[in-house]
Amino acid sequence: MTVSLIFIPILLVILLNIPRLSGKTAYYVALAFFAYQLIAIFIPTFGSVQLAEVVNKLFRLNVYADGISKIMLISAAIVAFTALMTSKSFVKHDSRLFSLSNLMLLAVAGINGIVFARDIFTVYVFIEVIAAASYIMIVLDKTESSLEGGFKYFIISSIATVMMLFSVALFFLVAGGTGFEEISAAVHNFGGNTIILLAIMLFVSGLLIKGGLIPFHAWLPGAYSSAPAGVSIFLGGIVTKTTGTFALIRFFYSVVGFNDNIKMVLLIVGSVSVVAGAVAAITQKDFKKVLAYSSISQVGYIVMAIGAGTAFGIAAAVFHIFNHAIFKSLLFLNAAAVEKQTGRLDVDSFGGLGAKMPVTSATTAIAFLSAAGFPPLSGFWSKLFIIIALWSANYKGFALVAILAGILTMAYFLNLQKKVFFGEVSPNVENVKEAPLSFTVPAVVLCAITILAGIGFYYIIKTLIFPAVGII
């Protein structure tokens, strides 16, 4: 499974370009691969055995997959499928659809590469794959705002790149290699060494920039809100989760381990992001910017869970990564549906849209409730686990911050829902109709996943997440 999920997208991109096929073909091929990825996780031998045999004869790849990898692969497949499907409604030209499909295949190859990595340099290389593909996707429309958002992302991302590369060099210096085992051994033998501390500090700072956490978030709102609709789903749903939080989990849980200082840094960065992201979201007037700041806040929860430094905390973080990928994709999808049907995203110009777009309104409300931690939706369980993890690790103050920030989350989402969907029908939206099936069908599917993951949380936790972090 591991090998095929990196190689197949590369092969597909080559086959789609030599000879160059149509945008529609590229679109369906990319969708088929994302569906294949989802199936291959549950049936690892599904069509990949022969390819894996050939690849293993030709290459010696240092890759592996565990339970956390599976959660990330499932999230990536669902988010990429939804993002590309949504993009089709906005892309007018065949060549643009062709480019977007290829870039999304390359980005997913990058995500899969990070997920399977056993080496810190490999993590760095594949983070750059995602960064390069994301940058091009953000600026694809070549509008002034998208170019500005993309430029900010590119420049700030480059700073993270330099930090991480320098950190990799320092790890190489002290550990004699960049594999997880070598670095882990060096950290455990010489943990107090200044070079190791400097390397950890630089790598974590790089990951926090990639994850868009406060105070490293300057690129995120502009990039999310100015990117084409489908790309916003992809960025908000999976990119920052993989390059930021998943890489943090791998780095701390599988490589360097935790100590009190590391935990405190993560808890402070996480709690500041949770609160400041939520406060900033309340003041925003643009639908997508509310969702962008909300992402900062939700990623803050994940980092707080990692900061608990326990296996249960990691399990809670992984579960919230999955849930956030689903409900944030649903929210960006519905923002795209609103933009498509009304041509605007300024929340003050709407009102009563729920009567015109009932499916979009209902699925948005469910996603909001899940994000705010309303039982029995999936977001409730992952937030509850985060709070329990913090409480049981004796970080009761941070657990209280997590609980109180839930009220802020509820405040900005209720405000948004009320302004956009509730109340009297605004003259601006009088002639608006429900979004086409290409929006409503994925919205209903994502909504169903949010509800089912909430009702069946015990199954997901027991069969996928707890075994992945060693909790029996």
Added chain:
Amino acid sequence: MAIHILLLSLIIICAAFAVVRTRVIRAAIMLAAISIFVTIVLFVLNMPLAAIFELSVCAGLITVIFISVISLTNPLTVEERFEERDNMFKKFLLLPVLIIICAASFYMLTKGINFIPILDVSEAAEISDKAAMWHLKQIDLIGQIIIILTGVFGVVVLFKDNKDDKK
């Protein structure tokens, strides 16, 4: 040691010029110059294979790609260039100060650090460049191939004269 400091200083100077130049073609040449100095650093550090790759790929191939892309863009007029040059001095007035502050801060933060490997890395050093590249780092090579593919896509998508856009 002196040669290292000299080469690294030249790299920083070229990098600063690459950022502040108003004509992108000159910025691309500065980037090629950086690669040449990095090549010399790698030769001095006894890493000939990496040096050759740096010289051929970064200084050669990448510069060719840069120049081909630049040839697809509209050059600035003489007036625009003078205007940009005037703005450049204002925009980057503080750049030397910033570089000096960053360098001083880095020196102060790291002066107590002994950058000598703790472990005996002689075994790692014995692994040849060829073995490191083709046996130990195959997955990284694949990652870099994907970056190149993505970069090619970026160049094609962002810089080609899109007929669809004009319609």
